[in-house]
Amino acid sequence: MDAAETVETAGPVLDGIPRQPGATPGREPVAHVEPVAHAVESEVCGPPSEAYVVRSEACTVEPGVERGVEPGTRAGAASAQSRRALFPRPWRLLPTPVRTPFTFFYATLLALTSLVAEHVDPDLVRALHQGSSTDVAHLVHSPVPVLVASALWVAGGVGSVYVFAFVLVLTALERRIGGWRTAGVFLLGHVLATLVTEVPVGLAVLVGHLPDSSLHRLDYGISFGVAASAGALAGLLPPWLRWPLLLGFGGMLLDDLLAFADPMTNWGHLLSLAIGVAMRPVVREWHRPSGSAGEPRARQRGRHRPAQ
Template sequence: MEPSVARTSPPLSDASELLDAIPAQRPPHHAETPVRTSPRPRLPRIPVPFTLSYGAVLAVTSYVTAHADPALVHALHQGSSTDVAHLLRTPVLVLVASALWVAGGFVSPFALAFLVVLTALERRVGAARTAVVFLLGHVLATLATEVPVGLAVLVGHLPDSSLHRLDYGISFGVAASVGALAGLLRPWLRWPLLAAFAGMLFQDLIAFTDPLTNWGHLIALSTGVATWPWVRRWSREARS
């Protein structure tokens, strides 16, 4: 028989060294996976409510102009005209009503300019301020062209029929909006835009087909240019 050999445990210090030699087994790290929730569906935001709603009104009135009885259309235009006689009786009503029609219909150059220019202006300064610029040009240019007519009739330089001159449309407001928008553009685009638009207006004035309206366009454009300090401040406020 083999002699029994007593089994002895290693010293405590030796056991500690063995444990230190074994690499520690770290528990697996489970990263918290964020729970992804689908965003709430949002209704599409209308960026230019003034331009779109006003454009819809102009589309309706243009349709009426193109398809209604010509006698009715003439009566509507005459009733909306910002002539001297109407301005003396119902100034606010005709100033608003005259801006509901597009001379030449919805496919006219001023209608296209309305959509492009007012959209660009409204995105920079907001709906209410765009309406202020448009109405400012419309009202000031109308008064600047019609008041001299009334004075000329008063002193006998024009016949009484001039008091009922047909005058309606959005062109004065569009011209003012072009002038205001130019002040928000970079110089390389601002000055060519003003030069091209003013050149077109001067050509119409030289043609002398409707000098009062043509002067009104230039006055409205100048009114828009005069608003540059305000529209630039409004644009900075809208971006902040």
Template sequence: MRAPAARVAGTVRRLLPTPLGTPFTFGYAAVLAVTSYVATHADPGVVRALHQASSTDVAHLVRYPVAVLFASGLWIVGGITSPYAVGFLLVLTALERRIGGARAAGVFLLGHVGATLATELPVGLAVWAGHLPGSSLHRFDYGISFGVAACVGALAGVVSPWLRWPLLALFGSVLAAALLVTDDPMTNWGHVLALALGTATWPLVRRAARTRGATAQAERA
């Protein structure tokens, strides 16, 4: 029987990303740590300019969509200690261990891109129709939260039912509370949509988890 300290160390290793076990999450986390350091220590004016240039608003999406979607995913709103940073580490590590790095990256990208376009395109149409002012084309919106929300939804599909429903209920209640108390409904609805996109991947991620589990079992045999 392993000593308690060894069991705790083993649990921590499973919860957090490692270079070999979860290379996508580990590499992405390293990039986010660097950009968070820059955001904390660089001149505030420079940081704001970087964030503004990375904003996935309609004006930027029309001009250079791929570049701004990539740049937006390099920042964490609130820095490295924010809830979404912690969620990124725990959720993406757990998801990547179950379905692999490429598929975990695909789920993250689905939420990041899909929810961004679904929330920004209506803004552009509303401005074109005269229902919103032109300043709405320059909303300040960046970060990893849509991708994390999609990964929460996908992870719920590959964990045990005793964890699945509490996870969805807890995260869903946080999103619902944000819809009621904050003044940025487009972003908040984007989180809800990203979570829904993640749950829509359940057939795919479950198949991937079964295949990955069978392969690992065969290698141990």
């Protein structure tokens, strides 16, 4: 407001107080109206804020702006983000080719390889799995191709719980940090957990604690990458979502470990989850609080710039 605006006085004008020229009875000129505006705001609408405008002794709020939050600022972006976390839109849980291209096309590829594994000759499928296995023998001779090939199959087929976790976790993570960084988190968990679980097997065979057949143990799938992605996603969620995710996912992994069906792989799952959790400082630095993960950062910065 500027000095030319006036406000209604609470009562009649006291006699003996001279009026300025041009003033009308019952209205007093206000040289500095900001304290009055703040007083009205504190009584009618709560704490004063630049997001409120006093009109006719009442407060009106700009659309989409929370009380006490200035639009276009970091606080405003965080407020909008918290509203999205509290009230997620169901369709945002699924990948799309535009907003989450990495998750969408990777999921499509996994669906194709799962169909192949389900409908072609079982002997051929076994040969494909064995050729893609990240066992010690393959890691020694062709580590990079086999690490990539092993992540093209889903152990247990499309009915595996890791397929469900893959879609939800990687979609949520990619919307927050982008496709390339989500791929990096997934690949880091996949590679590190594979190496940490397979190198001890090779050393045990070398010293005679395990038979030579252990060098060709079947090991493939996306579970290590999914576990690392779940741990990284937990670092970006509010506590009321973070702890249920970690406790639920971690409890499932511990239950598998206690079953002792495949302890080496089960330890790899827990290690992958720990790798993702340890990446919390990095993924929080990557996190984009405003806009989608697929939107360029430069465009986000240029969307709104508050007046200096």
